[in-house]
Amino acid sequence: MTLTQDQAATPPNPAPGGGVPSLSAVRPTVSPDRLLADLVPPRHFAQARFSTYRADPAHPSQTTVPARLQEVARETAAPRSSGLKALFGRRRAAPAVYMDGGFGVGKTHLLTSLAHAVTAELGERSVAYGTFVEYTNLVGALGFLPTVEALATRRLVCIDEFELDDPGDTVLMSRLLRELADRDVALAATSNTLPEALGEGRFAAEDFLREIQALSSRFEVLRVDGEDYRHRAVVTEATPLSADVVARSAAARRGAVLDEFEDLLAHLATVHPSRYGALLDGVEMVALTGVRPVQRQEVALRLVVLVDRLYDRDVPVLLAGDAGQHLFSEEMLRGGYRKKYFRALSRLGALAEEGRRLAV
Template sequence: MAPEAPRRRPRLVDRSPSITGAEIVAELVPPPQFEHASFDSYRPDLDFPSQLEAVERLSAFAGAWMPQRPSGFFSRTRKPKPELPGIYLDGGFGVGKTHLLAALWHATPGPKYFGTFIEYTALVGALGYAATVKQLSGARLICIDEFELDDPGDTMLMTRLLGELVASGTRVAATSNTPPNSLGEGRFAAIDFLREIQAMSANFEIVRIDGLDYRRRDIEGHAIAVSAEVLDHLVGALVERGSTVTLDDFGALIRHLSTVHPSKYIKIINGIDVIALTDAYLLTDQTDALRLVAFIDRVYDAEIPVIANGQPLNEVFDDEMLSGGYRKKYQRSQSRLVALTTGELPPHD
């Protein structure tokens, strides 16, 4: 009797999910690692006073829905000043913007929504503009993580959408992302953001958050790359323990991501415990690189460790990318890839 052929490992490239508007709406909540995020659980770097100041401002923003100010370490006894309907967190990656955005969401009574810029634009694509306005109308708070300026059409679509929601009484909180051809760090993102949403600029208070990437405070800044033999051994051991592990060629995954809308990346990784990638290499096509960034964002949000061989994953972006207008995106992704491959997944971003 011939021996049974070994069963092929499940692959990400075999997953081509669909997603409905209702499914997108159901996912408009903070990622799992921020399920219990609060202002008190935020761990500021005391070398950067703006981090404590950001907690104060967001706590005051949340206080608009409360009969009294919240108690705790960051509370203040004076009454909050009148608030603008929008607040914009401007800062580098890894300073805790997403944690603070999630803390604000948790401190706010519903109805409320929390999602990335990509998720909101995907919702419009799935439901249509009018139905999206109807779905989100009545929300007390809309949180937008990683506000994008990559596509002028999407940016102006979101401008129009937010304008209608703010006019109806909804408040908005957003975190920054790097626009194309950004000339520098920090306030450049905020200035370009406010320029793009001209009609709404007066409604947003900019809160600057300075600091270093917390993911690199306590870990080495290098993603771990293992040999093919070690990767195979680790995958086998994890499967023996009952983990669901996917095994994909890096290049095949990059090609597959081009066939799936980024809003569906979260469904590609649904139910997976560990992702294994073989033969990682240096990317030279920016479109491929940006898709990988969007994918890694979802993997990081889902807290799925990555095992890889070939080029260390934090080194797959070429020098031109790292010096261009999207460099802050790539730097954030590098930081997350270090965390994902080293097992260092801290509790806030």
């Protein structure tokens, strides 16, 4: 893809006639430098620390996993061996941990807490933090070896939502992790077990270890049990907002954008997913009218990426339409990308509830 100079992080331009601006009118451009600079914990988890993680006493792993991750932070931040000791002694491999568990059990909170702990000891340039998709986009923008060289300067690389549904991307990420591990970079990753699989074994962990064959012996699997704290399996269980309320609320809020759902979906097809973060620069609320079930898988997958970027940035969403509990079809929710869709529904539900609270 062609990457040009970044746009400024300012709200979208007002619509002609002074109306509410539209996200569909934004044409973001993103430089490779910005892709690297954006590999930081999301704004949603800016205050996440081990001390703010609220463990559920009913699930002991929510206490043991944070304790282990604090040890990992200390191991990662410890001085590396050098000189004769490094040449002739047995160097301990950099830590590599993988957190498995269902949606909303706090894995991302713990991953960002680990990132913040290492950053506090070694400085901002010591950690790279991104989702699986953001790293594959980075490789697409920079090339494989330049990506390795850039990330090898970090002491810790965190990968949130490691995905196993695209064989090509999975092989790419496995190779990237192997290169980084060989360069003594600590690794931490998360993934999800589907809600219906909880309690039936480490299904996601088994898949993960199988796909990273060369690294499987290095990774320590940490299972985080529990229930989704958001308690969302659908976009929202409340009565949908009217189009008038959505439009009025958007007009009353600085930094809001207002789009017809189908127009936004069509626009997303013209923007590379690596630019969806830049698409939201300066946006403080996304208001959508005419929300209806998504019929095509490629359209649904682009929407999932946008929801992830909205959630990362804590951007509330106003929804008007008739999608209700059926934004994604039953076929999609049973298919190979079902983890992405369940995650998106959970996250969009939380953002929609925040939007309802702000509606006027």
